Amino acid sequence: MKYLQISNQLFIKNRKKFMAQMQPKSIAVFNSNDIYPISADSTMPFEQHRDIFYLSGADQEETILVLFPDAMSRSHREVLFVRETNAHIAVWEGEKLTKEKATEVSGIQTIYWLSDFDKVFFDLMTEADTIYFNTNEHYRQSVQTQTREDRFIAKCKQDFPAHQWAKSNPILQHLRGIKEVEEIALMQQACDITEKGFRRILGFTKPGVWEYEMEAEYLHEFVRNRSKGFAYTPIIAAGNNANVLHYIENNQQVKDGDLILMDVAAEYANYSSDMTRTIPANGKFTDRQKAVYKAVLRVKDKATKILVPGTIWAEYHKEVGKLMTSELLGLGLLDKADVQSEDEKWPAYKKYFMHGTSHHIGLDTHDYGELKTPMKANMVFTVEPGIYIPDEGIGIRLEDNVVIQEKGEPFNLMRNIPIEVEEIEELMNS
Structure with a gap:
């Protein structure tokens, strides 16, 4: 990123405000945006989904934020999943978030590789009654493509049909409208x-x-x-x-x-x-x-x-x-x-x-x-x-x-x- 690193205190504060508005025994999930193809091997420049950025500061593709304030384990009340980096990725794509760097950027102590998501998320969902889905309800929205968030919501409804659903957007409309x-x-x-x-x-x-x-x-x-x-x-x-x-x-x-x-x-x-x-x-x-x-x-x-x-x-x-x-x-x-x-x-x-x-x-x-x-x-x-x-x-x-x-x-x-x-x-x- 070209910009200077932002203090993670902003994102810690934003998460605290969001979680204060969540129902008891509820979990909220936020996905990064996809990298969208143009044609052949060309892609559009990556733009992070603003909600996951607002709550974590993570400015990278293939990232998932999970907030679960009532998790039995304190370490699972805030969890960030990031794409596992390695020497090959570093050579071809450049620096990606390490677990240590992800904590530094976000202030989140529990960082998992994305490959662990399904297992960890299933375990957390056994403790939760309600899941907050992050739908786009902006008054000007006109989305004509399936997003990563859309795919997650569809899979979650299929895998966890007995859970209640709630919307994160009303909370975000209120919080993001008033700036820190x-x-x-x-x-x-x-x-x-x-x-x-x-x-x-x-x-x-x-x-x-x-x-x-x-x-x-x-x-x-x-x-x-x-x-x-x-x-x-x-x-x-x-x-x-x-x-x-x-x-x-x-x-x-x-x-x-x-x-x-x-x-x-x-x-x-x-x-x-x-x-x-x-x-x-x-x-x-x-x-x-x-x-x-x-x-x-x-x-x-x-x-x-x-x-x-x-x-x-x-x-x-x-x-x-x-x-x-x-x-x-x-x-x-x-x-x-x-x-x-x-x-x-x-x-x-x-x-x-x-x-x-x-x-x-x-x-x-x-x-x-x-x-x-x-x-x-x-x-x-x-x-x-x-x-x-x-x-x-x-x-x-x-x-x-x-x-x-x-x-x-x-x-x-x-x-x-x-x-x-x-x-x-x-x-x-x-």
């Missing part, structure tokens, strides 16, 4: 790396460059700062490309007079940042571009102040809609008749701002976190309003990542990333 101090520090590091990439781009961008060249500049800066790269597929959208919300081709040449919308950010230690900035290709906003830009920035700043403990996510978005409606009236994009005759299910502002304003962020870019209960301190959200005007070739979105505080306004993890019109123009022309 150590997690916020890792997210700050991801944001700081993103800042370095953005400042590099401000000095690089000019009419005639290609979107993919800008993507490459970001990647260079991210990787040289211990990130493995992008937290998500980057959007580098010049001109009207910015009006395609998920434009990822990044294959067009930047023209004089274009605005360039960049939704691009670094990960660090599996934690995401999520930034959007919009800059003028030639280093100078036109008056119209500036007016729309400042309207988006005002909405972002006002929306951020609403993110306080007790706020309900759905109600928050309604309030942001009112802020955006006011700005669109001021820009002449809506008139009072548009607002008076609007459909409540699709308000008038949605013509120019059709996506949500905020989502949880953390180990996943669209992270776990409760959305139907009041917001709590140490939740981390994006704030990302936009205005999209295809007829004028203008698409502007601005996005920061903020931490909800017990009192006062949220803390902006991207406070040092330039966003004001004057600062962007000055840096692009210096």
Whole structure:
């Protein structure tokens, strides 16, 4: 891994919180992700399942975590199974976790080789009444392939039909949504790396460059700062490309007079940042571009102040809609008749701002976190309003990542990333 080793105290704390929510005489199992094939002998780069990482810090394939707080043997209350390493694997694939290293990373004292799993797990299940399955219940999930977790669940239901089943996801939605101090520090590091990439781009961008060249500049800066790269597929959208919300081709040449919308950010230690900035290709906003830009920035700043403990996510978005409606009236994009005759299910502002304003962020870019209960301190959200005007070739979105505080306004993890019109123009022309 490129990142510096994380203190295992974070993972010890996370496991303690999870186990405190488990039913009596219950066991929970978490599997690593598969390495997914492309074709022939090619595979996609390995990405660890965020839940097993959150609870153990183990960032390696073929890993299983078992939590059983009521196990008769104290040594079996936390168990990590890892792939047995040897000299051959070391030569061909590089260093893998030894038992000693697995303990160092995770804080788990009992480490077995994966080949021992079936025997040990059967023995533990004779003591348990309930097993927690780790299903994916994220509101945006759209999984079309069988995962390692899916295969484990199917086998477990077949082998242990008399056990009760429970879901780990509701516990994880609550726990992962509220960040520990150590997690916020890792997210700050991801944001700081993103800042370095953005400042590099401000000095690089000019009419005639290609979107993919800008993507490459970001990647260079991210990787040289211990990130493995992008937290998500980057959007580098010049001109009207910015009006395609998920434009990822990044294959067009930047023209004089274009605005360039960049939704691009670094990960660090599996934690995401999520930034959007919009800059003028030639280093100078036109008056119209500036007016729309400042309207988006005002909405972002006002929306951020609403993110306080007790706020309900759905109600928050309604309030942001009112802020955006006011700005669109001021820009002449809506008139009072548009607002008076609007459909409540699709308000008038949605013509120019059709996506949500905020989502949880953390180990996943669209992270776990409760959305139907009041917001709590140490939740981390994006704030990302936009205005999209295809007829004028203008698409502007601005996005920061903020931490909800017990009192006062949220803390902006991207406070040092330039966003004001004057600062962007000055840096692009210096």
